[in-house]
Amino acid sequence: MQKACKRETSSIGRDIIQQLIMNANIASTEQVPICQDTGFTVVFVELGQDVHIVGGDFCEAINEGVRKGYAEGYLRNSIVSHPILRKNTGDNTPAVIHTKIVPGDNLRLIVAPKGGGSENMSAVKMLKPSDGIEGIKKFVVEVVRAAGPNPCPPVIVGVGIGGTFEKAAQLSKEALLRNLGEKSKYQDIARLEEDLCKEINKLGIGPQGLGGRTTALAVHVEIFATHIASLPVAVNINCHAARHKEAIL
Amino acid sequence: MNRVRLTTPLTDAVVEQLRIGQQVFINGVIYTGRDAAHKRLINLIEQNKKLPFDPKGQVIYYVGPSPARPGRVIGAAGPTTSGRMDQYAPKLYALGIKATIGKGRRDSAVIEAIKQYKGIYLAVVGGAAALIARTIKEAEIIAFPDLGPEAIYRLIVEDLPAIVVNDLTGGDLYDQSINNFSIT
Numbered sequence: 456m457q458k459a460c461k462r463e464t465s466s467i468g469r470d471i472i473q474q475l476i477m478n479a480n481i482a483s484t485e486q487v488p489i490c491q492d493t494g495f496t497v498v499f500v501e502l503g504q505d506v507h508i509v510g511g512d513f514c515e516a517i518n519e520g521v522r523k524g525y526a527e528g529y530l531r532n533s534i535v536s537h538p539i540l541r542k543n544t545g546d547n548t549p550a551v552i553h554t555k556i557v558p559g560d561n562l563r564l565i566v567a568p569k570g571g572g573s574e575n576m577s578a579v580k581m582l583k584p585s586d587g588i589e590g591i592k593k594f595v596v597e598v599v600r601a602a603g604p605n606p607c608p609p610v611i612v613g614v615g616i617g618g619t620f621e622k623a624a625q626l627s628k629e630a631l632l633r634n635l636g637e638k639s640k641y642q643d644i645a646r647l648e649e650d651l652c653k654e655i656n657k658l659g660i661g662p663q664g665l666g667g668r669t670t671a672l673a674v675h676v677e678i679f680a681t682h683i684a685s686l687p688v689a690v691n692i693n694c695h696a697a698r699h700k701e702a703i704l
Numbered sequence: 705m706n707r708v709r710l711t712t713p714l715t716d717a718v719v720e721q722l723r724i725g726q727q728v729f730i731n732g733v734i735y736t737g738r739d740a741a742h743k744r745l746i747n748l749i750e751q752n753k754k755l756p757f758d759p760k761g762q763v764i765y766y767v768g769p770s771p772a773r774p775g776r777v778i779g780a781a782g783p784t785t786s787g788r789m790d791q792y793a794p795k796l797y798a799l800g801i802k803a804t805i806g807k808g809r810r811d812s813a814v815i816e817a818i819k820q821y822k823g824i825y826l827a828v829v830g831g832a833a834a835l836i837a838r839t840i841k842e843a844e845i846i847a848f849p850d851l852g853p854e855a856i857y858r859l860i861v862e863d864l865p866a867i868v869v870n871d872l873t874g875g876d877l878y879d880q881s882i883n884n885f886s887i888t
Binding site: 475477486488529530607661664694 | 832
């Protein structure tokens with residue numbers, strides 16, 4: 456944020472970034488959430504294949520953690536039990552849980568509460584293989600342009616390319632777990648991340664959509680093998696409050 | 705630019721003076737409301753029933769605050785995306801609501817209602833929720849407590865910083881600012 460503030464050419468943009476830095480400091484000293492939307496609790500589980508969980512109910516244990524965490528932390532309950540009837544569950548459960556079985560004997564939990572405002576501005580598109588890298592860039596930039604001020608820019612843009620429809624969406628969320636600005640391990644993809652970030656920051660949206668050069672703080676791209684017929688691309692937008700924490704049991 | 709201090713309830717005369725880009729400080733009583741509360745307000749209007757507060761000259765802040773820690777007035781209280789209230793807002797402006805506060809773009813029907821009924825749309829900094837909470841001096845739930853964070857609160861604010869995004873001449877600050885900075 457400090458770096459973005461130095462680079463920002465819009466004076467209102469700089470002012471907003473300063474307010475966000477001040478906000479983060481107040482949140483930390485006064486133990487208030489950085490944003491009132493304390494999110495849908497998304498939990499990525501990496502379960503070592505040598506771990507055997509005995510008794511109980513694994514998903515319910517995670518939900519109990521959410522219940523306790525949100526009550527004890529004075530976090531907002533933002534989940535409704537039925538998407539049409541829309542009654543608040545009152546304890547922020549259930550969590551969205553993604554489980555992967557991996558080698559080893561650890562249990563790794565990554566918790567990434569996701570705000571609704573930026574989630575709503577996300578999109579998936581099934582491109583044609585012939586659309587290629589230019590098609591991918593066009594789609595990603597268009598999603599961010601259309602989102603405009605809504606997802607609380609400066610944003611972090613997670614992009615998933617490849618796999619199937621749902622795999623691309625999951626990759627785009629996983630891309631957001633990477634530390635800010637950490638590059639892809641693939642050289643061509645790291646270059647794509649850089650290009651996308653440059654293109655997005657030409658849009659002029661700026662902090663809060665009030666104009667400026669800082670629309671995205673970073674673009675993270677994750678890729679996966681895909682079908683000969685397909686080029687799925689998913690864009691998951693995260694506001695500047697990119698919260699994630701992990702624990703290894 | 706100097707910030708203008710506004711005290712609620714707002715009058716036509718005050719709103720007429722405000723133009724896009726003007727930074728303001730809001731003082732006095734404002735009411736919270738987001739998706740579920742708006743749905744209920746509109747139901748009440750359609751059934752010709754009384755609203756939980758007199759809308760005349762009032763200000764609605766699109767927010768669902770996080771719970772207050774013991775001894776605190778409120779938790780974090782930043783704006784939610786205003787666009788989700790677009791289908792409800794014109795009816796409320798028609799009933800005398802003078803200002804709505806949130807973040808993000810409004811649709812053409814809301815911009816038209818703002819012109820027609822002499823209103824204003826203000827944005828506060830999305831995600832600056834702890835900073836904004838400091839300007840809230842009192843908070844009391846006045847309607848729909850079963851909605852949890854979506855209940856309607858009556859807030860008393862002191863110098864809540866906001867910026868005019870849509871005014872009664874039809875201006876739109878987002879369009880103007882983004883055009884100024886876009887490189888095509």
